[in-house]
Amino acid sequence: MEQAKKMNMKEKYNTMTGDLAWDFSYKTEAEIFPLSDFEGIKIEDWSKWQDPFRLTMDAYWKYQGEKERKLYAVIDAFGQNNAHLGVTDARYINALKIFLTAVTPLEYGAHRGFAMTGRAFPGVGAQVASQMQSIDELRHAQTQLHTISQYNKYFDGLHDPFHMFDRTWYLSVPKSYFEDALSAGPFEFITAISFSFEYVLTNLLFMPFMSGAAYNGDMATVNFGFSAQSDESRHMTLGLEVIKFMLEQHPDNLPIIQRWIDKYFWRGYRLLGIVGMMMDYMLPKRVMSWKEGWEMYFEQNGKMLFDDLARYGITMPKFWEQSVEEKEHLTHQLWLTFYSYGHAAAFHTWIPDDSELDWLSEKYPVTFDKYYRPRLVYLREQEKAGKRFYNPSLPQLCQTCQIPMVYTDPKNPTKRVYRETTYKGDKFHFCSDACKEIFEHEPEKMSQAWLPPHQIFQGNCGGATIPDVLKYYHFTENDGGEFLHSRDNANWNMWKGLTPDEEAA
Amino acid sequence: MQVDIKSLSIKPLRNTFDQVARFTGNDKSASRYLEATIGVQPEINFHYQPLWSKNRSIYDKDNTVIVMNDWYRLLDPRQYYYGAWTITRSKQQDAAERNFSFVEKRNMLTTLPADLREKIINVFVPIRHMEYAANLNNTYMSAYGYGVSITQAASMCAMDRLGIAQYITRIGLMLDGNSGDALKTSKAAWQNNPAWQPMRQLTENMLTTKDWFELFVAQNLVLDGLMYPLMYQSFSDLTSASGQTSFVMMTEFMSEWYEEHVRWVDSVIKVAAAESESNNVQIGKWLQKWRTEILQVLQPLAQEALGGAAQVSLDAAVAQLSARTTKSGVN
Numbered sequence: 001m002e003q004a005k006k007m008n009m010k011e012k013y014n015t016m017t018g019d020l021a022w023d024f025s026y027k028t029e030a031e032i033f034p035l036s037d038f039e040g041i042k043i044e045d046w047s048k049w050q051d052p053f054r055l056t057m058d059a060y061w062k063y064q065g066e067k068e069r070k071l072y073a074v075i076d077a078f079g080q081n082n083a084h085l086g087v088t089d090a091r092y093i094n095a096l097k098i099f100l101t102a103v104t105p106l107e108y109g110a111h112r113g114f115a116m117t118g119r120a121f122p123g124v125g126a127q128v129a130s131q132m133q134s135i136d137e138l139r140h141a142q143t144q145l146h147t148i149s150q151y152n153k154y155f156d157g158l159h160d161p162f163h164m165f166d167r168t169w170y171l172s173v174p175k176s177y178f179e180d181a182l183s184a185g186p187f188e189f190i191t192a193i194s195f196s197f198e199y200v201l202t203n204l205l206f207m208p209f210m211s212g213a214a215y216n217g218d219m220a221t222v223n224f225g226f227s228a229q230s231d232e233s234r235h236m237t238l239g240l241e242v243i244k245f246m247l248e249q250h251p252d253n254l255p256i257i258q259r260w261i262d263k264y265f266w267r268g269y270r271l272l273g274i275v276g277m278m279m280d281y282m283l284p285k286r287v288m289s290w291k292e293g294w295e296m297y298f299e300q301n302g303k304m305l306f307d308d309l310a311r312y313g314i315t316m317p318k319f320w321e322q323s324v325e326e327k328e329h330l331t332h333q334l335w336l337t338f339y340s341y342g343h344a345a346a347f348h349t350w351i352p353d354d355s356e357l358d359w360l361s362e363k364y365p366v367t368f369d370k371y372y373r374p375r376l377v378y379l380r381e382q383e384k385a386g387k388r389f390y391n392p393s394l395p396q397l398c399q400t401c402q403i404p405m406v407y408t409d410p411k412n413p414t415k416r417v418y419r420e421t422t423y424k425g426d427k428f429h430f431c432s433d434a435c436k437e438i439f440e441h442e443p444e445k446m447s448q449a450w451l452p453p454h455q456i457f458q459g460n461c462g463g464a465t466i467p468d469v470l471k472y473y474h475f476t477e478n479d480g481g482e483f484l485h486s487r488d489n490a491n492w493n494m495w496k497g498l499t500p501d502e503e504a505a
Numbered sequence: 506m507q508v509d510i511k512s513l514s515i516k517p518l519r520n521t522f523d524q525v526a527r528f529t530g531n532d533k534s535a536s537r538y539l540e541a542t543i544g545v546q547p548e549i550n551f552h553y554q555p556l557w558s559k560n561r562s563i564y565d566k567d568n569t570v571i572v573m574n575d576w577y578r579l580l581d582p583r584q585y586y587y588g589a590w591t592i593t594r595s596k597q598q599d600a601a602e603r604n605f606s607f608v609e610k611r612n613m614l615t616t617l618p619a620d621l622r623e624k625i626i627n628v629f630v631p632i633r634h635m636e637y638a639a640n641l642n643n644t645y646m647s648a649y650g651y652g653v654s655i656t657q658a659a660s661m662c663a664m665d666r667l668g669i670a671q672y673i674t675r676i677g678l679m680l681d682g683n684s685g686d687a688l689k690t691s692k693a694a695w696q697n698n699p700a701w702q703p704m705r706q707l708t709e710n711m712l713t714t715k716d717w718f719e720l721f722v723a724q725n726l727v728l729d730g731l732m733y734p735l736m737y738q739s740f741s742d743l744t745s746a747s748g749q750t751s752f753v754m755m756t757e758f759m760s761e762w763y764e765e766h767v768r769w770v771d772s773v774i775k776v777a778a779a780e781s782e783s784n785n786v787q788i789g790k791w792l793q794k795w796r797t798e799i800l801q802v803l804q805p806l807a808q809e810a811l812g813g814a815a816q817v818s819l820d821a822a823v824a825q826l827s828a829r830t831t832k833s834g835v836n
């Protein structure tokens with residue numbers, strides 16, 4: 001028998017992907033891939049797309065099937081052993097409430113967004129990479145639901161996450177962030193999510209939640225976090241490959257991509273403020289402070305990454321210095337905000353105990369004792385006197401990031417930042433120069449934002465009073481407010497046989 | 506103090522998520538499938554008008570003319586959420602791997618009779634391009650469809666089709682000891698042979714179909730419903746009649762997959778058609794339109810693959826499809 005010339009791995013993988021496509025002749029490429037060029041990104045040659053994993057579907061199934069078997073074995077065991085009682089204390093569950101209502105819907109959004117790019121890009125390599133990430137993201141949403149399902153049976157605030165995501169004032173922060181990307185074209189979406197989010201910022205999302213879970217006895221969450229890790233490393237690699245590919249294809253792509261990087265860095269950073277607040281205030285056993293996390297994952301690792309991209313002309317995202325200047329203030333201001341709007345949130349808030357306040361003093365030596373500790377101590381005294389503070393008004397939100405306008409100027413920490421601009425006769429308000437600039441670049445799009453307070457005033461959220469609105473959100477009387485008075489706390493003490501005093505000690 | 510938690514009776518506050526309880530009408534503990542599926546997609550209060558559409562939201566019921574009161578009712582009878590799907594496929598790929606190495610070890614493909622080998626290269630292997638189009642079509646349904654029940658199943662179907670395209674590619678590679686020549690010949694047939702051109706034209710047309718539910722009918726119900734019986738039943742029978750078992754072995758994944766695919770597709774059609782008279786009429790119209798076109802473009806291919814048995818095989822495929830759509834209640 002004649003010995004045929006065998007293909008190498010790369011050629012073989014190409015027969016499994018790129019070679020499946022053909023030269024269209026009955027329809028044009030523009031008819032079949034109509035969304036591929038309206039954003040101005042120029043791709044000369046899709047065949048230059050290099051898949052770093054060369055994963056065929058049979059290998060994908062084999063590998064992922066193995067992981068799912070292990071993952072669900074642990075979830076099953078978790079449900080059978082009342083393992084929800086193994087966490088440090090019931091305050092920890094509030095981190096999970098934020099995760100399920102704010103992060104799990106984003107996993108789902110990523111699933112759909114990558115389905116869109118998986119259909120929109122004209123190159124098979126980019127299609128397949130998108131589609132695999134799409135189905136991975138479905139996995140993440142579903143494994144999170146299946147894990148947290150057990151907690152939902154015993155704790156409040158987890159019972160209606162997707163209804164809440166579509167409506168609630170603070171969940172419009174993640175919702176609008178992701179919809180900004182989903183409503184853009186395929187290249188902007190993949191830059192936003194694969195690069196700016198997965199590659200630059202994802203460590204700051206996953207490290208706090210997963211290490212937080214490990215430190216706080218939540219082995220179920222650790223389990224899905226670990227299981228998702230190998231998916232994440234594929235996604236991060238894709239994020240970098242995507243950026244390099246676009247930059248190598250045409251010099252005109254650089255300014256467009258830089259602007260997307262700037263925008264989604266800033267919006268992602270604003271979103272992560274909520275995670276930072278969780279790290280500093282909500283984990284009974286702390287992993288690291290927000291400030292330490294930002295220094296390690298952004299100022300050091302992120303800087304290295306951008307140094308590496310300098311040869312393509314990419315620079316550090318605009319306004320990154322601002323994020324560094326704010327790092328000693330951010331989480332305290334946010335926690336105080338959520339504390340005062342605690343009656344309108346689906347998680348509990350509280351004042352840290354003395355040892356926790358000491359930890360914060362140590363981690364934030366420049367700001368905490370000076371600006372924040374006295375306020376927290378005062379609020380605690382008020383609570384003890386039966387005067388738990390709640391702010392009865394509606395917060396004003398930043399038009400872009402939709403965080404309440406509470407951030408101060410780091411150079412003058414008692415002065416809140418107010419920026420505004422006028423578009424088509426209407427005034428719009430911003431928390432920062434960065435948010436204002438994002439708006440001014442795309443005023444038509446950004447002015448459309450569904451701002452919860454405005455919607456409440458316009459009567460679109462169930463009524464004019466707070467109880468009406470909470471009903472519209474499907475919040476029950478047990479979902480929000482002070483942790484000390486919560487059903488979660490009462491049940492926890494009962495289950496653990498603790499009196500409230502022992503618990504607090 | 507050590508508290509024996511097992512001695513305490515810890516009563517759950519609720520048994521499932523509210524969105525699932527609303528769907529089933531009760532708060533009984535729910536299956537993994539339902540908890541992974543029901544109500545997960547955002548529905549209202551979208552922030553920005555998509556730059557890619559002047560008049561649609563990110564998720565929009567109007568992306569099809571089919572109307573459902575509750576899109577979540579298009580449930581998957583296989584109850585596939587990601588975990589159930591991927592575990593099932595991982596077992597099937599294990600079996601496929603064993604079949605492929607069995608055939609490879611015995612050089613069963615390189616010793617095929619020349620005429621059968623030619624036929625496989627020219628009429629069967631080009632189907633990898635159709636499977637690639639099926640991958641894009643199902644990705645489209647997953648991207649622009651409504652409600653997780655159908656969109657997640659479309660997403661899995663898209664990945665299945667990529668897997669099938671890759672299995673066919675492997676068959677193509679095995680036909681010539683990995684030189685890639687058979688794949689080149691087969692792709693040239695798809696691109697230029699007169700028998701393939703009507704099908705290629707139809708495939709390109711399908712890739713520009715805008716209504717995702719119409720695409721579901723065209724691709725998953727009609728095209729698959731005629732092409733799979735033709736290839737994996739009639740053509741497969743023909744290869745085994747000549748004493749060759751290799752083709753049957755190497756396409757076992759596809760045959761098994763198709764049986765399962767039919768269960769999903771028929772169930773979706775049944776629920777959508779039963780929803781309203783207008784849905785039923787619309788699905789019937791699409792069915793007729795695509796069946797007529799697809800039958801026409803299949804003629805020359807059936808001829809080439811099956812020769813004298815072409816008409817009988819096509820008739821059998823049409824009968825199978827009619828039986829299915831009648832059972833699904835499409836008028």
Ligand SMILES: [Fe+2]
Pocket residue numbers: 107110136137140
């Ligand atoms: Fe994810």
Ligand SMILES: [Fe+2]
Pocket residue numbers: 270398399400401402403430431432435
């Ligand atoms: Fe802002």
